[in-house]
Amino acid sequence: MSDIIRLEDISVAFDGEIILDKLNLNIRDKEFVTLLGPSGCGKTTTLRIIGGFQRQDSGNVFFDNQLINDIPPYKRNVNTVFQKYALFPHLNVYENIAFGLNIKKVPKSEIAPLVDEMLALVNLRGFGNRNIQSLSGGQQQRVAIARALINKPHVLLLDEPLGALDLKLRKEMQIELKNMQIKTGITFIYVTHDQEEALTMSDTVVVMNKGIIQQIGTPQDIYNEPTNSFVADFIGESNIIPGTMVKDLVVDFCGHRFDCVDKGFGENVPVEIVVRPEDVKVTEPKDGQLTGKVESSIFKGVHYEMVVEEDNTHFKWIIQSTQTAQPGETIGMLLYPSDIHIMKGESKDA
Numbered sequence: 001m002s003d004i005i006r007l008e009d010i011s012v013a014f015d016g017e018i019i020l021d022k023l024n025l026n027i028r029d030k031e032f033v034t035l036l037g038p039s040g041c042g043k044t045t046t047l048r049i050i051g052g053f054q055r056q057d058s059g060n061v062f063f064d065n066q067l068i069n070d071i072p073p074y075k076r077n078v079n080t081v082f083q084k085y086a087l088f089p090h091l092n093v094y095e096n097i098a099f100g101l102n103i104k105k106v107p108k109s110e111i112a113p114l115v116d117e118m119l120a121l122v123n124l125r126g127f128g129n130r131n132i133q134s135l136s137g138g139q140q141q142r143v144a145i146a147r148a149l150i151n152k153p154h155v156l157l158l159d160e161p162l163g164a165l166d167l168k169l170r171k172e173m174q175i176e177l178k179n180m181q182i183k184t185g186i187t188f189i190y191v192t193h194d195q196e197e198a199l200t201m202s203d204t205v206v207v208m209n210k211g212i213i214q215q216i217g218t219p220q221d222i223y224n225e226p227t228n229s230f231v232a233d234f235i236g237e238s239n240i241i242p243g244t245m246v247k248d249l250v251v252d253f254c255g256h257r258f259d260c261v262d263k264g265f266g267e268n269v270p271v272e273i274v275v276r277p278e279d280v281k282v283t284e285p286k287d288g289q290l291t292g293k294v295e296s297s298i299f300k301g302v303h304y305e306m307v308v309e310e311d312n313t314h315f316k317w318i319i320q321s322t323q324t325a326q327p328g329e330t331i332g333m334l335l336y337p338s339d340i341h342i343m344k345g346e347s348k349d350a
Helices: 043-051 093-103 108-121 137-149 167-184 195-201 219-224 229-234
Strands: 003-014 017-028 032-036 058-063 078-081 155-159 187-192 204-209 212-217 239-247 250-253 256-259 269-275 281-283 290-299 304-310 316-321 330-334 341-344
Touching (some): 003 187, 017 043, 017 187, 017 212, 032 043, 032 195, 043 078, 043 155, 078 137, 093 108, 093 137, 108 137, 108 167, 137 155, 167 187, 167 195, 187 195, 212 229, 229 239, 229 341, 250 269, 304 330
Parallel strands (some): 032 187, 032 204, 078 155
Antiparallel strands (some): 003 017, 003 058, 204 212, 239 250, 250 256, 290 304, 304 316
16 A cells, blocks of 8 residues: 655644654555554644644654645645534534535536435434434544545544544444444544554554654554563553563573563663563462462453562563453463564653
């Protein structure tokens, strides 16, 4: 797939504080791309620059290889759905969805089938005459999405649109949004600080911190092969342990030498090891590569979450398992080579 948007050396500062620091990003056509990071990392600013709502201090924005720095928002083939849906309360559902086409003076005979198509896409058939105020939050969000999609933009920008919804509805809408993106073939650029949303919906995840891109990859790459401690810690829970890369495929940590699947770090090099809590196998003490004493065990519905103090280095492991043990008990911990992920040692704020 070709790139539809290209950001080159984008920098933005507010009151002397750097928000984006020479950011470079290519977004491919027909993908669902999520900008993910904590508050203040620059993700919404990036979205606003793509939409034309904010001007960068330096750098260039390209759309289909055309420079669009000076193109105003209404002339960009981009539509935006905000967290506050900005629907018109004096218009019904049909009129809200048709608003953009009426502004363009599209004939009413052409508008009606397009609105019907959008109502079907967002699962609101039969809602055309409803008053906006009578709709639930999730239904209002669907209307906002339909209003944006009816104009057939090449790119749809979504700025934390699920933030106001309850947990159950948010999970349902994650699936619906992904299905909409697949059906329409429109490029979706989605902003969130919610890791689950990013992993559930995205083709590509862009992890940001302090105005700098930390990692770009598929949800599987981001989760299983984080490039630094910030990404590992931000994307789900992780055990991050200091260690030494003895040689290719062999790493030493917690006083034990493990086989792993990583190579290319050099020999006897300090590294950081990432082990996801669900990848630690709980065994009898004699069967584990490591042993530790259980400090706590909490039932989380589908698994138990234990905090275990490892006997040799006293590192506190987080373990998620269908097996459990009582506080004070000693357990064994077993790791397979594919459970161990190696990173270059660096600060979490890298």
